Structure formats: structure tokens, C-alpha cells
Amino acid sequence: MATTPNLPTPDFTYDPTLPGACIAGVRPYRNGSYRLDSETIGSKFIVHNYGHGGAGITLSWGCAGKVHDIVKGFLVGTQDTKVAVLGAGVMGLTAATRMLDLGLAVTIYSDRKPLETTSSKAGGQWAVSVVEYSGKERELTDIIKTAYTTFKASIGQGFGVSERPNYTATSSHNLDIVIQLAPGLIPPRKSLARLPFEGHTQPGFVYQTLLIEPPIFLARLEADLRARGAVFVNRKFTGKSDILASVTENILINCTGLGSMTLFSDTKMQPIKGQLAMLPPQAALKYLYGQNGYMFPRADHVVIGGTFEVGVNNETPDPTVCQGLVDHIASQFGKAPVKPLPDIHIHHPDHAPIVNPDIPVA
Ligand SMILES: Cc1cc2nc3c(=O)[nH]c(=O)nc-3n(C[C@H](O)[C@H](O)[C@H](O)COP(=O)(O)OP(=O)(O)OC[C@H]3O[C@@H](n4cnc5c(N)ncnc54)[C@H](O)[C@@H]3O)c2cc1C
Known part of the structure; x- marks a missing residue:
């Protein structure tokens, strides 16, 4: 029987102490569900759009479509x-x-600024990861469909979006959500007798996914917005009363992510810190890889991630954790002694989706 040739092995050379080589962000997770609804306070009509955990990039265009529909309805009167x-x-x-x-x-x-936000720190896989949607299956189905088709249509248009194979050791819970809610939307997953990489002997899976490179995507969105006349104002809000008093517009779209925890006293919000090792870019790598942690080949970096620190709300990276992430993935390719993810790969008992050692979680 012919053996499948191996795909290129990543170069795991890495110095976590170099500037920008190890970064951390905090996912805006919301217990129960993301928030996408409206309320009226005095003369202000406020649409809330936050709490998307590890899937904000993924769901963005779909949620924006829902915001559009809510505001369009309001404008009638x-x-x-x-x-x-x-x-x-x-x-x-x-x-x-x-x-x-x-x-x-x-x-x-x-x-x-856009390139300073949590969004700019995301890995960038299109994956419905670490987000709850209790009772909102129909809404999420619409969101997923709009988001996926919008991203897919933007491939090759300068938005940093590409379609890639994702090789995983186990079937992905994130992918199962999409298959279940929107059957036929994405190409089917295939089983493989062996993952086609150096050092790998075990079976696995491959499916086509989208990679959205946040630095390119956000910069393009900002440029397009400015070109169309949108105005950016630097402002730090201290609370809801500050927002209501200082924002002159009557229609407000609240997209403050984790900021809503304090700004709108949302006690369902929960920070989940994630750290990413940023290796130099490697043009030969065209695939995504997931094995209790993930690796995404972007134009700016090869990104290795997969840590979850539930309840931790700081953006301080730890070089030891980043090195541990790299060592973990390198060990799968026989390039480092076999090691689990760093201890910091905390699974919170209260969060079923997080307990699942999903491949890839983002
Ligand atoms: C390590 C890591 C990897 C990730 N990987 C992926 C991935 O592969 N795919 C994916 O889909 N998602 C991923 N995510 C999740 C994704 O980054 C988030 O879901 C997304 O960024 C949330 O976007 P947002 O616009 O709601 O929040 P943010 O990007 O945090 O934006 C919030 C905005 O509100 C502003 N704001 C907040 N408070 C105030 C205030 N008081 N006053 C004024 N302005 C305020 C901020 O300045 C900012 O502009 C990842 C996240 C992390 C941390």
C-alpha cells in the first residue's frame, strides 16, 4: 500500500524572550451565551454585541448582520x-x-486602536470555539452561515482570509457544532489512517477550514471604514452613566467585549486568558495542525497556542508558558521530548466546552 508523503515539518527554533515572540490576550467569555440584543435607556437605543469567548473573529460578520437587522428595524420609527x-x-x-x-x-x-485590541491577538482560525449559545441554536445557525459565507467570499480580496487544511488528532468539537447546526456548509471531514507528518504514526482527521489573519483583517476593516467616512474617537468610558452622558448619538452599538463586565455590570462575563507563541513565518507550511494545542501558519508568524486560564484577566505573557507550547507541538513531530501542554492549560470544571480537550481550540 502506498504511504502518504509527509507534509513539511515546522522549524521549531524559538526564543520566547524576543520582543513580540510571546503574547497574551483575554477572551471575553460569557456564561450561558454571548449577548446580542437591544435595550432602550431614556433616549438611547443600545444594541449589545459582546461575549464571544474564543470565537469572536469567527462569528463577527454573522453578528454584524444581526446588528444590522436590529438597527434597520429601529430606524423605521x-x-x-x-x-x-x-x-x-x-x-x-x-x-x-x-x-x-x-x-x-x-x-x-x-x-x-484596532491593532491593540484582544481581536488583534487572536490566532485566527474560523472555529466556533469556547462560546456558549444556550437556547440560541437558530440564531447561531444564521450567524455561522453568514459569517462563513462572508469570509469565504473575501478570500483573495486583501482581508487576510485563506482556506487551509486542518490536521487534527481527534475529531473536533468546534467542527461538530458547525456540522450539527449548518449541515453541508463546510466541506466534510475525512478520516486518515495516519497524520502525514514526521514523527506521526497515529490516525487522525483532516478538514478544510478558513484562516483569518487578524492583523491583516482588522487593518483592512479600519482602512475601509475610514475611506467610507467613519470617524474613530479615542475615548475611555468609566461606566454606563458616563456612556449615556457623553455619547451624543442616540443609537449605540456596544462592542466593548470584556469591557462590558464593568461598563454594563455584566456578571456573566468571565475572562479567559490565552497565550500565544509567535514563531517566524514559514512559507512552506500551508496547513493548520491541532493536537491538544494548535499551530496556524500566518503571513506574519507561525502561531502556536492552546492555553486557557479561566478567571485570569491580565495580558502579561509568560515566556515559560510560550516555550512550553512550542515544546508540546514540537514533541508531536519528534523534535522535542514528549511533554504535555504547560500546567497552565487549565480546564475549568464549570465549562463543558472547555473541559473537552478540543482540537483545535482557539
Ligand atoms: C489567545 C487568543 C486566541 C484567540 N483565537 C481565536 C481564533 O483563532 N478565532 C476566533 O474566532 N477567535 C479567537 N479568539 C477570540 C477573539 O479574540 C475574541 O472573541 C474577539 O477578539 C472579541 O472581539 P471584541 O470586538 O468583542 O472584543 P475586543 O477585541 O476586546 O474589543 C473590545 C473593544 O472595546 C474597547 N473597550 C473596552 N472597554 C472600554 C472602555 N471602558 N472604554 C472604551 N473602550 C473600551 C476596547 O478598547 C476594544 O476596542 C482568541 C482570543 C485569544 C485571547
Whole structure:
């Protein structure tokens, strides 16, 4: 029987102490479900769009479509022509884009520039990862379909989106969500007798997925928004009363991610820190890889991640953790002694999706 040739082995040479080689971000996780709804407070109509955990990039265009529909419905009974978007991460920028599509004048308020947000630190796989959607199966189905088809249509258009094979050691819970909610949306997963890599003997799976490179995607969204007349304002809000008093627009889209924990006193919000090892880019690598941790080949870096620190709300990277991530993936290729992920790969007992050692979690 012919053996499948191996795909290129990554170069795992890595110095976690170099600037930018080890980064950390905090996922805006929300217990029960992400928030996508509206409320009226006095003269303000507020649409909330936050709490997407490890799937904000993935769901962004779909959620922006829902925000569009909510605001379009509201506009039927008002003369308002202006909208304030709070937050310049992926949720804010995609929602702002759809607000321009409605013909509204858009101002984006944020205390961080797009490339400083959590969104800019995401790995970038299209995966419904570490997000709850209790009771919202139909809504999430729409969101997934819109998001996937919008990203797919943008391949080759300068948004940093590409379709890649993802090789995984086990079947992916994240993928199962998509197969279950939107059958036929994505190409089927194939079983492999052996993963086609140096040092691998075990069976596995491959499926086609989308890689969305956040630095390219966010920069492009920002450039397009500015070109279409959206205004960016640097502003740090201290609380809901500050927002209501200082934002002059009557329509507000709240995309402040983890910021909503304090700004809107949302006790369901929970920070989940993740760390990423950023290796130099390697043009020969065209595939994603997942084995209790993940590796994404981007234009700027080969990204290795897979840590979850539930309840930890700081962006301080730990070089030891990043080195541990690299050693873990390298060991699968026979390039380092076999090691589990760093101890920091915490699985929280209260979170079923996180307990599942999903491949790949993002
Ligand atoms: C390590 C890691 C890997 C990840 N990998 C993936 C992945 O592969 N695929 C995927 O889909 N997702 C991934 N994610 C998840 C993704 O990054 C988030 O779900 C997404 O960034 C959330 O976007 P957001 O716009 O809601 O929040 P953010 O990007 O955090 O944006 C929030 C905005 O609100 C502003 N803001 C907050 N508070 C205030 C305030 N008080 N005043 C003014 N402005 C405020 C911020 O400045 C910012 O502009 C990953 C996350 C991490 C940490």
C-alpha cells in the first residue's frame, strides 16, 4: 500500500524572550451565551454585541448582520442618522461596516486602536470555539452561515482570509457544532489512517477550514471604514452613566467585549486568558495542525497556542508558558521530548466546552 508523503515539518527554533515572540490576550467569555440584543435607556437605543469567548473573529460578520437587522428595524420609527459604535475590536469594526451599509454616519469610540485590541491577538482560525449559545441554536445557525459565507467570499480580496487544511488528532468539537447546526456548509471531514507528518504514526482527521489573519483583517476593516467616512474617537468610558452622558448619538452599538463586565455590570462575563507563541513565518507550511494545542501558519508568524486560564484577566505573557507550547507541538513531530501542554492549560470544571480537550481550540 502506498504511504502518504509527509507534509513539511515546522522549524521549531524559538526564543520566547524576543520582543513580540510571546503574547497574551483575554477572551471575553460569557456564561450561558454571548449577548446580542437591544435595550432602550431614556433616549438611547443600545444594541449589545459582546461575549464571544474564543470565537469572536469567527462569528463577527454573522453578528454584524444581526446588528444590522436590529438597527434597520429601529430606524423605521425614527429620524436618527447617526450611530455610535463602542469598541474597535472585530465586533465593533464589522458592526460599523454594516452600519455604513445602512447609510448611517458612524463614529467608533474606543480606548484602544484596532491593532491593540484582544481581536488583534487572536490566532485566527474560523472555529466556533469556547462560546456558549444556550437556547440560541437558530440564531447561531444564521450567524455561522453568514459569517462563513462572508469570509469565504473575501478570500483573495486583501482581508487576510485563506482556506487551509486542518490536521487534527481527534475529531473536533468546534467542527461538530458547525456540522450539527449548518449541515453541508463546510466541506466534510475525512478520516486518515495516519497524520502525514514526521514523527506521526497515529490516525487522525483532516478538514478544510478558513484562516483569518487578524492583523491583516482588522487593518483592512479600519482602512475601509475610514475611506467610507467613519470617524474613530479615542475615548475611555468609566461606566454606563458616563456612556449615556457623553455619547451624543442616540443609537449605540456596544462592542466593548470584556469591557462590558464593568461598563454594563455584566456578571456573566468571565475572562479567559490565552497565550500565544509567535514563531517566524514559514512559507512552506500551508496547513493548520491541532493536537491538544494548535499551530496556524500566518503571513506574519507561525502561531502556536492552546492555553486557557479561566478567571485570569491580565495580558502579561509568560515566556515559560510560550516555550512550553512550542515544546508540546514540537514533541508531536519528534523534535522535542514528549511533554504535555504547560500546567497552565487549565480546564475549568464549570465549562463543558472547555473541559473537552478540543482540537483545535482557539
Ligand atoms: C489567545 C487568543 C486566541 C484567540 N483565537 C481565536 C481564533 O483563532 N478565532 C476566533 O474566532 N477567535 C479567537 N479568539 C477570540 C477573539 O479574540 C475574541 O472573541 C474577539 O477578539 C472579541 O472581539 P471584541 O470586538 O468583542 O472584543 P475586543 O477585541 O476586546 O474589543 C473590545 C473593544 O472595546 C474597547 N473597550 C473596552 N472597554 C472600554 C472602555 N471602558 N472604554 C472604551 N473602550 C473600551 C476596547 O478598547 C476594544 O476596542 C482568541 C482570543 C485569544 C485571547
